[in-house]
Amino acid sequence: MRTDENYLRAHLWASTAVFHWNCLVALMKEHGEAALEDAAWKASRVREVE
Structure with missing residues (x-):
């Protein structure tokens, strides 16, 4: 998998x-x-407020 695909995947998680x-x-x-x-x-470190 290419780096740009990893970046996109992280943002669309x-x-x-x-x-x-x-x-x-x-x-x-x-x-x-x-x-x-x-x-x-x-x-990736941002958490939802419960």
Whole structure:
């Protein structure tokens, strides 16, 4: 599986995330792939409020 497929899968996990292509492209242009990985890691740490 390619890295970009892993990134997309992480953001669409459980079909609960909203994926914004414009934000992805802007982040990638400004900060590169490392910023995308950092954002995905931070997003994976968010928990729902019960």
